Amino acid sequence: MSRLALTSDFLSTLRSNLLKHEKETCAVLYGRAVEISGKLARIIVRESEHPQANAYSERTSVRVQLRPEFVAEVVQRARRNKESVIFVHTHPFSLNKFSAIDDAGESELAVFLNQRVPEVAHAALLLTPEASIARELGTKKPLRVVGVGERILYGDTPVRNGVNIRYDRQIRTFGVAGQKILESIRVGIVGVGGTGSSVLQQLVHLGVRDLVLIDPDTIEETNLNRLFGAKPQDVGKFKVIVAEAWAKKINPAAKIEAKRDSTLKASVARSLADVDFVFCCTDSHGSRAILNQFAYQYLVPTIDMGVVIAAPAGKVTHIAGRTQMLAPGLACLACGNLLDAEQVRRDLLTDFERRTDPYILGEPEPAPAVISLNSTMASLAVTMFLNAVVGV
Numbered sequence: 001m002s003r004l005a006l007t008s009d010f011l012s013t014l015r016s017n018l019l020k021h022e023k024e025t026c027a028v029l030y031g032r033a034v035e036i037s038g039k040l041a042r043i044i045v046r047e048s049e050h051p052q053a054n055a056y057s058e059r060t061s062v063r064v065q066l067r068p069e070f071v072a073e074v075v076q077r078a079r080r081n082k083e084s085v086i087f088v089h090t091h092p093f094s095l096n097k098f099s100a101i102d103d104a105g106e107s108e109l110a111v112f113l114n115q116r117v118p119e120v121a122h123a124a125l126l127l128t129p130e131a132s133i134a135r136e137l138g139t140k141k142p143l144r145v146v147g148v149g150e151r152i153l154y155g156d157t158p159v160r161n162g163v164n165i166r167y168d169r170q171i172r173t174f175g176v177a178g179q180k181i182l183e184s185i186r187v188g189i190v191g192v193g194g195t196g197s198s199v200l201q202q203l204v205h206l207g208v209r210d211l212v213l214i215d216p217d218t219i220e221e222t223n224l225n226r227l228f229g230a231k232p233q234d235v236g237k238f239k240v241i242v243a244e245a246w247a248k249k250i251n252p253a254a255k256i257e258a259k260r261d262s263t264l265k266a267s268v269a270r271s272l273a274d275v276d277f278v279f280c281c282t283d284s285h286g287s288r289a290i291l292n293q294f295a296y297q298y299l300v301p302t303i304d305m306g307v308v309i310a311a312p313a314g315k316v317t318h319i320a321g322r323t324q325m326l327a328p329g330l331a332c333l334a335c336g337n338l339l340d341a342e343q344v345r346r347d348l349l350t351d352f353e354r355r356t357d358p359y360i361l362g363e364p365e366p367a368p369a370v371i372s373l374n375s376t377m378a379s380l381a382v383t384m385f386l387n388a389v390v391g392v
């Protein structure tokens with residue numbers, strides 16, 4: 001499902017400001033629509049505007065309408081900036097769906113807006129005491145409302161159509177609603193090596209069944225000490241292909257998109273606008289830098305993780321692991337001084353540039369890696385994810 005994404009603070013504030021009124025109340029949001037392969041992936045909300053009392057032509061507890069002059073100004077601004085417009089209104093007395101009156105008013109508005117600001121997706125957002133419900137303007141195409149922050153706020157609980165007994169024991173931990181969230185979100189894993197394959201295994205066991213795996217590498221014999229799902233005969237195969245087969249063994253119903261590609265490519269990174277959560281399991285500083293920016297710019301919550309074992313000459317001097325969530329309100333990797341600028345520069349070079357760079361001599365030494373440490377970090381990361389989406 002496409003998304004209407006706001007920061008969680010923005011969503012909470014909007015809800016409390018509008019729902020405190022006993023009459024239906026309106027607001028207008030402006031945002032950027034992001035399309036991936038011609039399909040709307042998300043609208044990212046940036047700003048809100050709150051009409052004054054005199055901007056309403058009608059306003060009761062069951063009906064609301066804005067004056068055409070006000071709407072005209074909104075549309076003019078959106079046209080200038082090629083922005084998405086999101087018309088917000090409340091149902092103060094918990095009718096948790098768009099009404100027939102909403103349908104009629106909205107389709108008129110959609111015709112007008114699509115003429116004046118064409119080729120940009122617009123939306124309607126309904127706030128009720130129980131839910132935040134959105135759709136593409138003038139259509140029945142639902143948008144999932146998502147507030148992005150340390151905790152992810154979902155606008156509405158996904159439809160409950162049956163519960164699979166295999167998840168019984170964890171439903172006893174975070175409930176049917178939590179399980180339905182896991183089963184309805186799309187998760188991207190960037191890098192399916194030691195930590196990524198461990199994260200994948202846990203997510204599929206949890207019931208996440210819509211996944212995008214991104215990794216350009218093939219399996220080497222030296223990966224077999226830690227790569228979940230890989231057998232000796234898989235050496236030479238693409239990591240994402242082996243990971244996909246492994247995930248489908250755990251849950252044959254899982255839908256896996258395997259991309260033999262790198263997020264260093266802009267189009268590949270941008271395709272992550274069409275996922276709900278990203279795990280950054282790459283050891284590339286370049287990819288990290290890109291995903292770090294992406295998380296905040298596109299409001300895609302991301303967990304970055306890594307393990308470093310320092311063992312010069314086979315003697316361990318220290319071991320460090322890090323699991324960090326990247327979302328509005330939380331420190332990014334640049335804040336934490338966790339990006340090595342020189343390493344980022346090297347990772348972002350083309351092959352040709354790297355070969356001819358006078359500061360890069362030969363291949364780097366392979367880094368040490370131990371399965372138990374990778375799995376520990378993967379478990380912490382998945383637990384952090386569960387806390388963010390279902391509150392474990």
Ligand SMILES: [Zn+2]
Nearest residue numbers: 091098099102
């Ligand atoms: Zn309504």
